[in-house]
Amino acid sequence: MPEPTASQIFMDELVVRLGFSPADVSNKAYGEVQGNPTTLTILGGDPLSLLLAFKIASPHPQTIELPPALEAMRKDWPQSAKWPIAFGGFSGGSKRSGALGTMLAKTGSVRICGFFLSGINEDRLSESYRTYQPGRGFLEVPVWLSSGDGDTVATPQSHTLVKASLERTGFRHVRLEQFSGSHQLKMSEVRRALQWFRQLGKF
Numbered sequence: 001m002p003e004p005t006a007s008q009i010f011m012d013e014l015v016v017r018l019g020f021s022p023a024d025v026s027n028k029a030y031g032e033v034q035g036n037p038t039t040l041t042i043l044g045g046d047p048l049s050l051l052l053a054f055k056i057a058s059p060h061p062q063t064i065e066l067p068p069a070l071e072a073m074r075k076d077w078p079q080s081a082k083w084p085i086a087f088g089g090f091s092g093g094s095k096r097s098g099a100l101g102t103m104l105a106k107t108g109s110v111r112i113c114g115f116f117l118s119g120i121n122e123d124r125l126s127e128s129y130r131t132y133q134p135g136r137g138f139l140e141v142p143v144w145l146s147s148g149d150g151d152t153v154a155t156p157q158s159h160t161l162v163k164a165s166l167e168r169t170g171f172r173h174v175r176l177e178q179f180s181g182s183h184q185l186k187m188s189e190v191r192r193a194l195q196w197f198r199q200l201g202k203f
Contacts, residue, residue: 015040081111084203086194088116090185091154098125105134105141112138114197118146118185121154123165130169142173142200144193148181173200 015022020031020040029040089097094117102125104110115125129138143166147159156178163176175196179186 081109083111084113084197084201085110086114086116086197087112088190088193089118091119091183094118094120095122095124099128102128102132102134102138105138106132112141113201113203114141114193115143116146116190116193117143117162118189119148119151119154119183120145120162121158123162123169125171126165126169136170139170140172142175142197143171144189144196145174145176146186146189146193147176147178148184148186149178150181151183153183 015029018029018031018040020029020038022029031038031040087097087101089095098115098117101112101115105112117125125143145159145163147154147156149156159176159178163174166174177189177192179189
């Protein structure tokens, strides 16, 4: 049996500390965040970065704090406070990830290196920026929009409008990429986005 990688060891520890339970598939775990049922999905990664998605079954809260498990992890690994974190989601998850990332940026508790928004038909990130006011530096965070050319739910035109809205808000690094497909998440686009975030963030 091959030895586990550093990323696998870290993810196993993260799942345990969050109190989540591993799913039948290797990239998912189930648990709760602030009492709300939550699915954790590893969308992608490489030796130096991970892209995680949290699907939280609740309305948007007005404030959010780091779970105690993550606070404990910060004590064990103080350097984790400087690790780059990307937020991502698909369809409605794209909208929620923007709100979650903005709230955490407001607290200054995480270093956000990018947003991966796939199958999105409405700009909730700008709305969250105006609501939570994380600071002008937040507008430097790169945003990757991933659009299927045959998507009838979040159409290519919708993605174009989202891009224009983000740029009007002041986001300086917004990239819209289209792939051959429908309303779906394409993992090759996740990997491309992570590479772009690393390129811009120089990590």
